[in-house]
Amino acid sequence: MSKPHLELTNVQMAFDTPTGPFIALENVDLKIRKGEFVSLIGHSGCGKSTVLNIVAGLLQATRGGCVLDGHEVNTPGPERAVVFQNHSLMPWLTVYENVELAVQQVFRKSMSKAERRDWILHNLNLVNMGHALDKRPGEISGGMAQRVGIARALAMKPSVLLMDEPFGALDALTRAHLQDSLMEIQQDLNSTVIMITHDVDEAVLLSDRIVMMTNGPAATVGEELHIKLPRPRNRVALADHPEYVHYRQAVLSFLYEKQSFPAKQTPPRTEPGADSATEEADGDAGTFTVHAAPSGRTALAQPAEENA
Amino acid sequence: MTTFNQTHNPSRPLAQAQQWLRAVSDKLTARNLASTARQLLLPAIGILLFLGFWHLAAPQVETSLGAFPGPAQVLEQSGQLWQEHSDQRDRAAKFVTMQEQRNERILAENPEAEVKIRDYPGAPTFLDQIVTSLGTVLAGFMLATVIAVPLGIIIGLNRHFSAAVNPLIQIFKPVSPLAWLPLVTMVVSATYVSDDPMFEKSFLTSMITVTLCSLWPTLINTSVGVAAVNPDLLNVSKVLQLSFWTHVRKVVLPSSIPMIFTGLRVSLGIAWMVLIAAEMLAQSPGLGKFVWDEFQNGSSQSLSRIMVAVLAIGFIGFLLDRIMLLVQKKVAWNE
Numbered sequence: 101m102s103k104p105h106l107e108l109t110n111v112q113m114a115f116d117t118p119t120g121p122f123i124a125l126e127n128v129d130l131k132i133r134k135g136e137f138v139s140l141i142g143h144s145g146c147g148k149s150t151v152l153n154i155v156a157g158l159l160q161a162t163r164g165g166c167v168l169d170g171h172e173v174n175t176p177g178p179e180r181a182v183v184f185q186n187h188s189l190m191p192w193l194t195v196y197e198n199v200e201l202a203v204q205q206v207f208r209k210s211m212s213k214a215e216r217r218d219w220i221l222h223n224l225n226l227v228n229m230g231h232a233l234d235k236r237p238g239e240i241s242g243g244m245a246q247r248v249g250i251a252r253a254l255a256m257k258p259s260v261l262l263m264d265e266p267f268g269a270l271d272a273l274t275r276a277h278l279q280d281s282l283m284e285i286q287q288d289l290n291s292t293v294i295m296i297t298h299d300v301d302e303a304v305l306l307s308d309r310i311v312m313m314t315n316g317p318a319a320t321v322g323e324e325l326h327i328k329l330p331r332p333r334n335r336v337a338l339a340d341h342p343e344y345v346h347y348r349q350a351v352l353s354f355l356y357e358k359q360s361f362p363a364k365q366t367p368p369r370t371e372p373g374a375d376s377a378t379e380e381a382d383g384d385a386g387t388f389t390v391h392a393a394p395s396g397r398t399a400l401a402q403p404a405e406e407n408a
Numbered sequence: 409m410t411t412f413n414q415t416h417n418p419s420r421p422l423a424q425a426q427q428w429l430r431a432v433s434d435k436l437t438a439r440n441l442a443s444t445a446r447q448l449l450l451p452a453i454g455i456l457l458f459l460g461f462w463h464l465a466a467p468q469v470e471t472s473l474g475a476f477p478g479p480a481q482v483l484e485q486s487g488q489l490w491q492e493h494s495d496q497r498d499r500a501a502k503f504v505t506m507q508e509q510r511n512e513r514i515l516a517e518n519p520e521a522e523v524k525i526r527d528y529p530g531a532p533t534f535l536d537q538i539v540t541s542l543g544t545v546l547a548g549f550m551l552a553t554v555i556a557v558p559l560g561i562i563i564g565l566n567r568h569f570s571a572a573v574n575p576l577i578q579i580f581k582p583v584s585p586l587a588w589l590p591l592v593t594m595v596v597s598a599t600y601v602s603d604d605p606m607f608e609k610s611f612l613t614s615m616i617t618v619t620l621c622s623l624w625p626t627l628i629n630t631s632v633g634v635a636a637v638n639p640d641l642l643n644v645s646k647v648l649q650l651s652f653w654t655h656v657r658k659v660v661l662p663s664s665i666p667m668i669f670t671g672l673r674v675s676l677g678i679a680w681m682v683l684i685a686a687e688m689l690a691q692s693p694g695l696g697k698f699v700w701d702e703f704q705n706g707s708s709q710s711l712s713r714i715m716v717a718v719l720a721i722g723f724i725g726f727l728l729d730r731i732m733l734l735v736q737k738k739v740a741w742n743e
Contacts, residue, residue, distance in 0.1 A: 158643055176646040188640040192662040192741030201658060205648045236741070256648075 103170075104131035105292055106155070106260055110164035113150050124150050126318035128164070130311065132260075135290040139303040141351065142313030142322075143359060148296045151313075152262050155294060156182050168259060178206045181253035183263040187245040189237040189252070196233040199223060199252045206256045223255040224248070226285060243274035247281070254285065263295040267302065275299075276335065279306060287331060300355070304347045305335055312354045323354050477712035482719070485712035493533040500528040534698060534713075538720065541683060541694035544611055545728075548618025549679045555619070556626035556675070557668060561656060563627070564634025564664070581624040585617050585682040589689050592616045610692030617686040622679035629671025633664025662741060669736040676732055680725045695721060 113125040124147045132138055140148045153159040155166050157176040166173040168180065176182075181202075189198045199220045207216055224230050227247040237245050246266060253261055266282075267275040283306060286293055297303050303310045307327050314322040327347055329338065338344040459479050469476035477485070511523040532540065563570045593613045600612060637660055645659045687696025699717050702710045 156643075156647065158646060175649075176643070177649055178647060180647070182643065182647050184640050184643065186640060188638070188644050190641060190644075190659065190662065192665075202648055205650060205654070 105134040105136075105169065106130075106132040106294075107167045108151070108155070108164070109167070111151070111154060111161045111166070112163035113147065113154065113159065114162045123318045124316055125154075125161075125320065127320050130321060132292060132294065134292055137286055137293045137306055137308045138295070139307040139310045140294065140296045140313060141298070141300070141303050141310055141355070142319065143315050143355065146313045146316045146319040148313060149264055152182075152264055152294060152296055155260065156180050156262050158182075178202070178256040179259045181256040181258035181261055183246075183249050183253045183261065183266045185265045185268050187237065187242070187249040189245055189248055191237050194234050194236055195224065195229060195240070195248050196220060198237070198248060199255050202252045203255050220255060223251040226254065227251045227281060241274075243270050243278060246270060246278060250278075250282070250285075254289070254291075259292060261291050261293045263293065265296050265298065268298060275302070280335070282306065283331075283333065300348055300351050303351060304329075304344060305333060305338065310347075310351060312351065312359075315359050322359060325350055471711065473706055473711055474708050477715050481709075481712040482715045485709055486716045486719075488709070489534040489713065489716060493535045496530050496533050500530060503528045532693060534717070534720075537693060537695050537698045538724070541687065541696070542724070544614050544687075544692075544694055545618060545676075545679050545683045547611075548615040548683065549622060549676055551615065552619040552623035552675060552679065553626060553672065556623040556671075557630050560627045560630025560668070560671075561634050561660065561664075563631035565656075565660065570631065570635070577624065577627065580620075581628075583621070585621045585685050586689060588617050588620050589613070589686055592620070593690060608692070610690055613690050614683060614686040614692045614694065617690075618679045618683050621682040622675040625674035625678065626668065626671040629667045629674075630664060633667025633671075634660050636667070637663045665740045666736075666742055669732070669740055673729055673732045673736070676728050677725060680721075680728060684721055 108128055108130040111125055111128040112123065114121040114123050116122075128151060130138075130151075140151060142148050150159060154161050155168075155173065157173050157180065160174065173180070189195075190201065193201065200216070203211075203216050203220050207219065211219060221230060221233075224233065227250050229244060229247050229251060232240055232244065237248070240248075246269075250266065253263075267278055270278065279302060285291075286306075295303075295306065304327060310325040310327065311321055312323045312325065313319050325347060329341070329343060329347075463478045463480070466476040466478040507525065511525070514521050514523055563573055596609055596612045596616065600607075600609060641659055641663065645655050650658065683694065684696040684699070686692070687694040688700045689696075691697055691700070695717055699714050702713045702717070
C-alpha cells in the first residue's frame with residue numbers, strides 16, 4: 101500500500117454567491133486504497149456530495165486536487181462511475197438500453213457486439229435484474245431502478261465506484277436487500293467504492309473505513325474510523341456484536357456530540373452556482389437514519405421514504 | 409381422436425364467434441354503457457343546442473345578401489359544392505379523353521406531328537381549394553419545424569445564445585401574418601425569378617408567411633424542453649463522456665420530445681389559422697381565396713358557401729390536431 105489508488109490533497113471548494121464566496125470545503129485530505137470501501141458521513145450541507153462530485157470530475161476544486169492512479173482528475177469519465185441517488189436512468193430507454201448506452205460508450209472499440217451484449221446481460225444478472233430487460237424505468241420499483249443504476253455503473257468497469265446516497269430513497273427492507281447485494285458484488289469484484297450515506301448502520305456494515313466530516317462551511321475530514329469486522333458480514337449476526345456496537349457508537353458520538361447538528365445555522369445554502377452538482381439530498385436538514393434496537397429496525401428519523 | 413376432431417371442426421368458428429360475442433357483451437355492461445353514453449351524449453347535446461340556436465337566430469340577421477344562412481341552407485350548399493366538384497371532375501375526364509382521341513387521330517395521320525397536351529382549364533372547386541390549402545399549410549409547417557427544432561435545441565443548450573436571441577423571439581412572436589405578407593410578397597417576387605418556376609409565387613408567399621408565424625411555439629417549447637433536461641441525466645451524460653451528437657440524440661432530444669410536440673401542435677394550429685388569412689389577402693389559391701371570391705361574388709348563396717368553408721376550416725384544423733396527437737403518441741416515450 102505504498103501509493104494510494106485515489107488521493108485528494110488539500111482540497112478547497114468555494115462557490116461564488118452574490119454575497120461573496122462560500123467556502124464549502126477546506127483542506128480535505130483523503131487517501132484511498134484499491135479495493136477499499138469508504139463511506140462519507142456527516143451532517144447535511146457539510147459538503148459530502150461536493151467531495152464526491154470533485155472525485156467524479158463534475159466539480160473542479162478551487163484549490164488542491166484529486167489524483168487517481170497517478171492522473172489528475174479534471175473532467176468526468178467512466179472510470180469514475182457514479183450511482184446517483186435517484187437512479188438517473190433515462191426514462192425513455194429500457195433497462196437493457198440504459199446499460200447498453202454506457203457499455204456502447206465505454207467498450208465500443210474494445211468489445212464485439214456479441215461481447216457487449218453478454219457484458220450487459222452479465223451486469224444486469226449481477227444485480228438480479230435479468231428478468232426486466234425490456235421494462236422502462238417507470239415500470240419498475242425504485243429499488244429495481246437503483247439496481248439497474250448500479251449495474252450501469254459496474255458495466256463501465258470503473259476504477260472507483262462513486263455512490264451518492266444510493267439507497268437513500270428506498271424503504272428499509274429494499275435498502276437492506278440492496279446493501280447485501282452491494283457487499284457481495286464489491287467483494288467479488290474488489291472494487292474501490294466511495295459512498296455517501298446518512299445511515300449509520302449502513303456505513304458500519306458496508307465500509308472498510310468511515311470518513312466523518314465536520315460541519316460546514318469550510319467542512320473537512322473530522323475523524324476516520326477503520327471498520328475491522330471480518331467479511332463476509334452478516335447484518336443479523338453483527339447486530340449485537342460488541343465491536344459492531346462499538347463502531348456504531350463511535351460514529352453516533354461524532355455526529356451528535358462532537359459535531360452536534362448546527363443549531364439554527366441558516367439552512368446550508370445548497371451550493372449556489374453548482375447547478376450541475378445538485379446536493380438536494382442534503383437539503384432536508386439532518387436526517388440521519390438511526391436504528392434504535394439492534395434487532396428491530398426502528399428508524400428514529402428517516403429521509404422521506406418513497407418507493408415508486 | 410381424428411374422427412372427434414373432424415366432427416368438431418365445423419363448429420369451431422361458431423365457438424369462436426360465441427366467445428367473441430361473450431367478450432363483447434362483457435364489455436357492454438351497464439356501467440360501460442353509461443360511460444359511453446355520457447361520452448357521446450353530452451357532446452351531441454351541445455352540438456344540437458348550437459344548431460337549434462343557429463337555426464333560430466340566423467334568420468333574424470338581415471344582410472345585404474339576404475338573411476344569414478341557417479344550418480339547412482349551409483347543408484344544402486355543401487351538397488351543392490360537392491355536386492359542382494363531381495361535375496367538374498366529369499368534364500375534366502371528358503376533356504382529357506377527347507384530347508387523347510384527337511391526338512391519336514392526329515398522330516395516325518401524321519406520326520411526325522407535334523401534339524399538345526393541355527390541362528383542363530376549369531376553375532378549381534371547393535375540394536381542390538382544400539387540397540391546395542392542406543398542401544401549403546403542410547409545406548409551411550414542415551419548413552417551420554425544420555427551422556425551429558434545431559434552432560430551439562441550440563438555444564436550449566447554450567445560455568449565451570439564448571440570451572442573445574431571446575429579445576428577437578419575443579418581438580417577432582406576436583407579429584400578425586397580415587403584417588408579414590406584403591414584405592414576403594415583395595421579397596418573393598424580387599428574388600424568385602425563374603422562367604420555369606417549380607412553385608407558384610403565390611404558393612411560396614403563403615407558405616413563407618405560414619412559416620414565419622408558426623415557428624415560434626415550436627422554437628420556444630423546444631428551447632425550454634432542452635434547457636429543462638434533468639441535471640442528473642446531464643451528469644450521467646458527462647460521466648459517460650458522450651459526444652455532442654450522441655448527447656443531443658440520446659439525452660437531450662428524447663427528454664424534450666414531449667415539450668417539442670406540445671409546441672408542434674400549437675404551431676400547426678397557428679399555421680392553419682394564418683394560412684387562411686394569408687390566402688385571402690394574397691389571392692393565392694386555397695380556402696382563403698375561396699372565401700374571398702365568394703365574398704366578392706355576393707350572390708344569395710355566398711354567405712352559405714362561406715359558412716361551409718368556415719365549418720370545413722374548423723373541422724380540418726381539428727383533424728390536423730388529432731393527427732399530431734397520434735404522431736406524438738407514436739413518438740413520445742411518456743405517452
